[in-house]
Amino acid sequence: MNVNRRPTIKQVAKAAGVSTQTVSRVINDRPDVAPDTRERILTTIEQLGYQPSALARSLIQQRSYTLGVVTAGLQHIGPSRTLNGITSAAEEAGYALLLEELPRYDADDVVPIFQALLSRHVDGIIWAVPEVGENRNWVNQQALDLTVPIVYLAMEPKENVATAGVDNYHGGRLAMSHLLEEGYHHIGHISGPLDWWEARQRMAAWKAALQESGREARDEQWVEGNWSSASGAQAAERLFESYPEMDAIFVGNDQMALGVIQVACQKGLKIPGDLGLVGFDNIPESAFFCPALTTVQQDQHLVGKVAVEETIKMIQSGWHGLEPVASQSIMLKSTLVVRQSSVRSRKE
Amino acid sequence: MNVNRRPTIKQVAKAAGVSTQTVSRVINDRPDVAPDTRERILTTIEQLGYQPSALARSLIQQRSYTLGVVTAGLQHIGPSRTLNGITSAAEEAGYALLLEELPRYDADDVVPIFQALLSRHVDGIIWAVPEVGENRNWVNQQALDLTVPIVYLAMEPKENVATAGVDNYHGGRLAMSHLLEEGYHHIGHISGPLDWWEARQRMAAWKAALQESGREARDEQWVEGNWSSASGAQAAERLFESYPEMDAIFVGNDQMALGVIQVACQKGLKIPGDLGLVGFDNIPESAFFCPALTTVQQDQHLVGKVAVEETIKMIQSGWHGLEPVASQSIMLKSTLVVRQSSVRSRKE
DNA sequence: CTGAAAGCGCTAACAC
């Protein structure tokens, strides 16, 4: 009996004694309505608590004002900061967000994800899953045959694909320049898992910086971690053995750096005196590590915002999946936040 | 010209030489279709890459298999862990997620949020914003006149309202019992912002535990923080002055505890020898603080999962916003993770 | 300025 359902445009029209068209005009702010008619309809809408159905609109307009967001690893701070940027930018632009989270970073069966999103008529997709292993193989495969624009985050720039992200290589160079300037000579590296593109970029920066300064980057000088503090601690143990001259470490993220600090503590090593340390990400806690951690700051929030803007731009330009994208590859720069863990020089 | 659009059921029907109805039967796995007809249609669907429109389905079935999720503070780990639980449970149950994030915890203009969600015909709503200040005043107000079930997270259980969350009071009691058992006598408290319900619960546990053990809980013995490490450090400074006998602190969350550790370090206080410390939340880093932090673990992920299950249960029971809810108030228990920061006794 | 008719993509209810 339709007991408690939201009122429809028909009911409003009936109550106001007009046709549904006229109501439609009013709710869409169209000019061609007599002032008093408009007034009457507005009142009726108010009384009935009428709200147009975005669903019905999407269907007929072939435009949903909804963006699909695919993410992974939300329990970690990086992805959720990006999502945070996405939500606020989407809200501002008047878009709703349909969220999908992959169970694993390296999930490669992406077809059902796209189907879920497309069957709900999203106008565009933001792929906010970091590039890990083979999880980008399907990009550019015609098989997918996407009919809506898509922007990828945190992946290697590619032909005909819109991407946005932070320049991890640049960030790594910042970290390394700083350590070298501070007079550290034997700089080790603890990398993230190397199937991550971002981890490889950070490591490449380490290597390049050493080589350009006439140093070597041998295998005993670095260890691969898995982003966790525990892995950072382990890696540190191994580095202390394999690379005894080491006087500084550029660590792939702040959590692993925390593990290093713990080990250094236990060994009685002074940071920054005996060991310089630079992390990556600038998690809120890093300012309160003992000692406070120098780290590379990435504006993940901004990445999310930029991604939304790009996507909407592509939507508005009427891209249809036919012609190649005027492919933007947006790379944001990171900045270095210098704290105690890397400053040996008495500057004050 | 309809150049690059997803094929419709009509096109499939035409190509397969049947009516749309028959195609509908096939894609809905209905029995009444001749095997060879079904086969033919399936092939056509494959060839055309046809995908039914969830939008059109939602419209006619008055059921969208979509849940609205309202969150806030995604840049923090707590909310995003909950969201993580929500996504995985929703995925499992075959529901899509429409995500809204409030710009502030205490945003009180919730009407547009509900409108955005309801206009997209969500079947239910999960309000994953913690209860802060007056941000729950509108609950139970008939004005909202919700037509779909809604489950609230992290709020004080209330009549006729479905809620889910972790029992913060219980968690606080765990922390306090442990400290008392470890022989700490003068236990201070650093609370979260007291307009947060969760902060008040944790503090109430501190107070009750002291009183039940015959101690006082005077104003000099606690300070209000704002969840940040910086505020924790400040609060610790003040406590050391106002409550010099203090030999332990129950801190409202792990980040603030980190601030306390920093200050204690600088003052040369030994943890746990001179000062016992228990935090709350069990953020991944806390195991690597120096010393490793004893803390109360909350399964935020599970909260998200439970919320989804509750919401779907309500949806399936055909709740329509008329009768009061068979109001479930689900309270999960937390557990204590004992690490070095609170263990004075030599047990090994 | 306003309304009638058609239809977005799909399914419910009924016919045959």
Add this chain to the structure above:
DNA sequence: GTGTTAGCGCTTTCAG
């Protein structure tokens, strides 16, 4: 087994 008709709630023609 299969097709027809109607309609979900809205907007887009096009008439008046």
